[in-house]
Amino acid sequence: MGLLSIIRKIKRKEKEIRILMVGLDNSGKTTIVLRINGEDTSVVSPTLGFNIKTLTYQKYTLNIWDVGGQKTIRSYWRNYFEQTDGLVWVVDSSDLRRLDDCKMELDNLLKEERLSGSSLLILANKQDIKGALTPQEIAKVLNLEAMDKTRHWNIVGCSAYTGEGLLKGFDWLVQDIASRIYVLD
Amino acid sequence: MENEPPNPTQEEALDSDPALQKKHQSMLDRLTHRHQSRLDTTLTRRAAADSSDPSPSFESTSAFLSRFSTSKSSVDSQLDQCRLTDPAHLKPHLDQISASISDLEKLVAENSYFLPSYEVRSSLKTISDLRQTLENLSAELLPKKKFSFRNKGAKKTEPKEKENEKEPEKMEFIVPASPGIWNKKGETLVRKFQCSEVGEFTISDLDSCEVRLMGSVRALFVHRLRNCRVYTGPVTGSVLIEGVEECVFVMASHQIRIHNAKRCDFYLRVRSRPIIEDSCGVRFAPYCLSYNGIEEELRETSLDEETENWANVDDFLWLRAVQSPNWSVLPENERVGLIDISSSQES
Numbered sequence: 001m002g003l004l005s006i007i008r009k010i011k012r013k014e015k016e017i018r019i020l021m022v023g024l025d026n027s028g029k030t031t032i033v034l035r036i037n038g039e040d041t042s043v044v045s046p047t048l049g050f051n052i053k054t055l056t057y058q059k060y061t062l063n064i065w066d067v068g069g070q071k072t073i074r075s076y077w078r079n080y081f082e083q084t085d086g087l088v089w090v091v092d093s094s095d096l097r098r099l100d101d102c103k104m105e106l107d108n109l110l111k112e113e114r115l116s117g118s119s120l121l122i123l124a125n126k127q128d129i130k131g132a133l134t135p136q137e138i139a140k141v142l143n144l145e146a147m148d149k150t151r152h153w154n155i156v157g158c159s160a161y162t163g164e165g166l167l168k169g170f171d172w173l174v175q176d177i178a179s180r181i182y183v184l185d
Numbered sequence: 186m187e188n189e190p191p192n193p194t195q196e197e198a199l200d201s202d203p204a205l206q207k208k209h210q211s212m213l214d215r216l217t218h219r220h221q222s223r224l225d226t227t228l229t230r231r232a233a234a235d236s237s238d239p240s241p242s243f244e245s246t247s248a249f250l251s252r253f254s255t256s257k258s259s260v261d262s263q264l265d266q267c268r269l270t271d272p273a274h275l276k277p278h279l280d281q282i283s284a285s286i287s288d289l290e291k292l293v294a295e296n297s298y299f300l301p302s303y304e305v306r307s308s309l310k311t312i313s314d315l316r317q318t319l320e321n322l323s324a325e326l327l328p329k330k331k332f333s334f335r336n337k338g339a340k341k342t343e344p345k346e347k348e349n350e351k352e353p354e355k356m357e358f359i360v361p362a363s364p365g366i367w368n369k370k371g372e373t374l375v376r377k378f379q380c381s382e383v384g385e386f387t388i389s390d391l392d393s394c395e396v397r398l399m400g401s402v403r404a405l406f407v408h409r410l411r412n413c414r415v416y417t418g419p420v421t422g423s424v425l426i427e428g429v430e431e432c433v434f435v436m437a438s439h440q441i442r443i444h445n446a447k448r449c450d451f452y453l454r455v456r457s458r459p460i461i462e463d464s465c466g467v468r469f470a471p472y473c474l475s476y477n478g479i480e481e482e483l484r485e486t487s488l489d490e491e492t493e494n495w496a497n498v499d500d501f502l503w504l505r506a507v508q509s510p511n512w513s514v515l516p517e518n519e520r521v522g523l524i525d526i527s528s529s530q531e532s
Binding site: 025026042043044045046048070071072073094095096097126128129130131132161 | 363364383384385387389403404406408422423425439440442444456457458460462463487499501502504
């Protein structure tokens, strides 16, 4: 507990929140980050490696780690697990065929001990595309109800294309993390 | 009190103040009454102990143990009955067992003041074991129905269970069927989309076919194609290609991802860098499709400009600076010319 309290103290001083964005390739992670940062999203190449964005959100500083989702680089996700306060799992709601891949990767991720204390936001992205599954349907497919009871989680439908739902999701995530880490404020 | 002496001692106050005197008396009464009632309960308890156990000792450990074991065996038998109980009555039955266990706990607590600490510990252990058994039982018997139901629902959506042509089973749970072309062999398939009519479109499990998509779609999924030619108008979102062999693709899109492609040619117009993964023998060239209205469609979707990105391929399995051996630029003399599909009739 000694180390944990030191980390908490440091974080409280800096009001810094570390967020890890993961999900299958083509789910829209980079576009989401660019969108909430108000950047141009018209040209986005598939992420080879990772991007870091630091932005101020409410009174907190968010460090967003956007890690590429291609199959060959998923094994590197674990290099980013340390000290993650918030986990964002992005789902391409229109990619029906790979939903089982998506569920498998998420299940593997949640087994990770280093992520056990982090809040989980699931973004059911691409809601603007006709034929996309609703967040409720995604929750059913991913069997979120069966998740470990101690995990703080939420699923929000969004569209990185229109920007809809993104603020709602990040509001929840930041509030949830802040109430956990900065309880003394 | 108004006429109280200036500094009275307590006795003086008691003697002189009738109100205080009265209070003192009632306190004494209460104390004697409590003493009496305590004596009474001890007597009755002793009587109870004597009647249930012939042993002469007062508040005996063995009396407690025998009562405890009787109650425990009754809880045990109740637990055993659980499996035979009608599911409708299961909940009240389980609640009742839980109440019995609580009674048992109370019994231990009441008697703990004279029991040897070993007995207290072991009986508390017994109680927690009973609780555990009850919990396991109720977890097993009660919500199980819900669980298996949910599992069934989830399984339906697993596309893994695709068998030959019968795959729309997963779609039962989801929205109707997503628009697309599946399981064809040796056919020419033509689709014309009005703007913004189609969201995502899937091309899957085709052998030796020609696919012509005119008009724009939001997202395109291509899966398991052999020996096919695929010509598409603008895709405003992304194209995801997986498991293709000996095919030719002519596509325009904002993003293109290619997985598990072998010996394929791609003629692309793409705003970002195309990527390949687990692929080999793939070649790239610029977009070369024509049909009535394609220029306007490309302009509307910001794909009219030649970005030269068709040659900026990222190979996720080749992170070195030198050219990846898995892909190459298609030599000009081997490229197909402009492909005009204007005259196609929708099939």
